[in-house]
Amino acid sequence: MEQRLYGNTGMKVSVLGFGGAEIGFKGASPGEVERLLGSALDAGLNVIDTAECYGTSEELIGQTVSHRRSEYYLFTKCGHASGLEYPDWEPKLLEESIDRSLRRLRTDYVDVIHLHSCSEELLRQGDVIDVLIRAKEKGKTRFIGYSGDHRAALYAVECGAFDSLETSVNIADQEAVTLTIPKAAERGMGVTAKRPIANAAWVTGRKPESEYAQPYWERLQQLKYDFLDEPDSVGTALRFTLSVPGVHTAIVGTHRPERWKENAALLAAGSLPDPRYEAIRARWCEAAGTDWIGLQ
Numbered sequence: 662m663e664q665r666l667y668g669n670t671g672m673k674v675s676v677l678g679f680g681g682a683e684i685g686f687k688g689a690s691p692g693e694v695e696r697l698l699g700s701a702l703d704a705g706l707n708v709i710d711t712a713e714c715y716g717t718s719e720e721l722i723g724q725t726v727s728h729r730r731s732e733y734y735l736f737t738k739c740g741h742a743s744g745l746e747y748p749d750w751e752p753k754l755l756e757e758s759i760d761r762s763l764r765r766l767r768t769d770y771v772d773v774i775h776l777h778s779c780s781e782e783l784l785r786q787g788d789v790i791d792v793l794i795r796a797k798e799k800g801k802t803r804f805i806g807y808s809g810d811h812r813a814a815l816y817a818v819e820c821g822a823f824d825s826l827e828t829s830v831n832i833a834d835q836e837a838v839t840l841t842i843p844k845a846a847e848r849g850m851g852v853t854a855k856r857p858i859a860n861a862a863w864v865t866g867r868k869p870e871s872e873y874a875q876p877y878w879e880r881l882q883q884l885k886y887d888f889l890d891e892p893d894s895v896g897t898a899l900r901f902t903l904s905v906p907g908v909h910t911a912i913v914g915t916h917r918p919e920r921w922k923e924n925a926a927l928l929a930a931g932s933l934p935d936p937r938y939e940a941i942r943a944r945w946c947e948a949a950g951t952d953w954i955g956l957q
Contacts, residue, residue, distance in 0.1 A: 663676045664707070667909045668846075668850045669849035674909055678708030678911065679710065680711075681710060682712070685721065687916045694725045707732065710853065711736070713741060714743040714777070722766055730768055735768065735771045736771065736825075737762045737774060738776070739774055739777060740789075742758075745757055759801055807827070808826075814840075815844070826853070827853040828842070834877065840955075842906070842908065852909050853910050855912050856956070857902040858898045859881070862874040876956055885948075899913070900932060
């Protein structure tokens with residue numbers, strides 16, 4: 662699998678990473694996760710991304726692949742209480758959340774801790790950033806980052822405190838292509854694309870039941886990309902995201918082992934040809950509303 666240098670971190674990351682939300686929210690069993698992540702690591706994937714609020718995700722990752730810790734880069738997030746008795750974003754909460762994540766993941770350190778969708782106002786106060794800096798100094802994480810979108814993500818990039826940016830970018834969510842990702846590249850930040858296939862919101866031909874995917878469905882009704890009816894439309898969407906200059910890895914989640922192999926196969930054709938990439942960008946610039954900001 663293709664690897665890209667993750668900003669100035671020195672990490673060479675696989676272009677396809679594993680997103681841990683689905684295994685935590687959909688009740689995957691340890692056996693299923695062991696087969697899923699084991700086959701992914703065997704095939705060359707080396708990025709696993711999870712979070713403190715993804716249900717049992719951290720525990721499942723720790724149970725099943727902590728013995729292979731040297732084979733992958735591990736990203737997690739902090740910010741939501743998720744069972745701890747502190748308000749979200751309280752500095753003490755962040756400290757305890759980071760320690761809890763390490764216990765769950767059965768590791769002494771993670772490669773990146775991202776602040777999870779913290780507001781610009783809280784970022785500007787500085788306390789939340791200081792917690793992550795201290796965690797880095799103590800060796801609990803090698804690098805620190807911000808996970809989010811729109812103006813908060815822009816401040817996170819411009820403030821100079823972070824090594825990494827995780828942000829939404831896909832065929833239906835392109836604000837970051839001009840707002841944040843070029844600036845992150847200028848500063849040598851690693852960039853992780855979340856929601857890289859726009860939740861495949863179009864594939865059933867009807868509005869998704871999940872409210873999480875509905876904004877993308879509604880945008881795509883206006884964008885009317887000509888490739889959405891093609892058999893390989895999901896592959897085109899994923900290849901578009903990985904063709905965005907400055908993006909290093911795209912996080913795709915699944916709880917089914919066979920889906921991982923399908924996701925990997927989508928990248929066999931490599932980046933999109935320039936004319937197709939530019940056509941998708943042009944259509945976005947033509948149709949996007951001013952309120953089409955990056956989605957959390």
